Amino acid sequence: MFILFDQDYAMGVYGLERERRGEKRGMVIGLVKVCRKQGFTIDEIVRIVIEKVGLKEKAALKQVHKILRKIADKED
Amino acid sequence: MIYTGNRKAVKDIISLKEDFWDNANLPLDLRVKVIRSEDRGDIIGQYIIFAHVLDSQINIHGRTKLAAENAIRICQDNGVLKEYLDGRRKEVVDIMVMLFDQDYAMGVYGRERERVGEKRGKKCGKIEGVVETCRKLGATIDDAVRMIMEDFGLSQEAALKQIRELW
Incomplete structure (x- = not known):
């Protein structure tokens, strides 16, 4: 029983962690989409992502460029 | 460890x-x-060799019963954990397959949770983007509320609550 309780707990923690990771990624996607539409520059978008999502500069730059590339691919 | x-x-x-x-x-x-280190010459070293052989078989055959059976056979042929594997071959295969199934289920569960989070995050990110735009353009909170009500189909109360958190 205790093994099952521990396993349930670990699954819960793991699920929350994955959900949090997904939420962060979703927030970056949402922000980039809207800000790009509104004519923000890439530097401004990166700054907003750093400020709102809490990513470090390098990670934010990478994510923003990746999402912009994906959006551009879809438009082509 | x-x-x-x-x-x-x-x-x-x-x-x-x-x-x-x-x-x-x-x-x-x-x-x-x-x-x-694999070169310990004791049972721990043999276990590390077994894990490496299993990894290489998983790379070839995926997380399957065949990979587990091959790894066990290779180890038995090379005298790795031989005594243990000779007596408990079936039990080890069953445990490995169960672990593979568990890994698979965990992967599916994790991806599902991540998808749920991403959906929520996207909506939140879009609202933040609208709020940020309104601030940049010098719009008032009332303008932002109206935009969010229109763009996201929220009630005035819900839109105002979101904006108060983000403004």
């Missing part, structure tokens, strides 16, 4: 304080010796 992965740069000692808490000023620490 036994390490059976393929990374070359693995520390000999892992410290909870140094490696997980950025060497913070904590009164307690936990230090763990990392065992990773």
Whole structure:
């Protein structure tokens, strides 16, 4: 029983962690989409992502460029 | 702690304080010796060899019963954990397959949770983007409320609540 309780707990923690990771990624996607539409520059978008999502500069730059590339691919 | 992965740069000692808490000023620490060498000549070394053989078989056959059976056969042929595997071959295969199934289920569950989080995050990110735009353009909170009500189909109360958190 205790093994099952521990396993349930670990699954819960793991699920929350994955959900949090997904939420962060979703927030970056949402922000980039809207800000790009509104004519923000890439530097401004990166700054907003750093400020709102809490990513470090390098990670934010990478994510923003990746999402912009994906959006551009879809438009082509 | 036994390490059976393929990374070359693995520390000999892992410290909870140094490696997980950025060497913070904590009164307690936990230090763990990392065992990773195959050349120990004892049962731990043999277990590490078994794990490496299993990994290579998984790379070829995926997380399948065949991979588990091949890994066991290779180890038996080379005298690795031979005594143990000779007596418990079926039990080891069953456990490996169960672990593969569990890994698969965990993967599906994790991806599902991540998808749920991403959906929520996207909506939140879009609202933040609208709020940020309104601020940049010098719009009022009322303008932002109206935009969010229109764009996201929220009630005035819900839109106002979101904006108060983000403005």
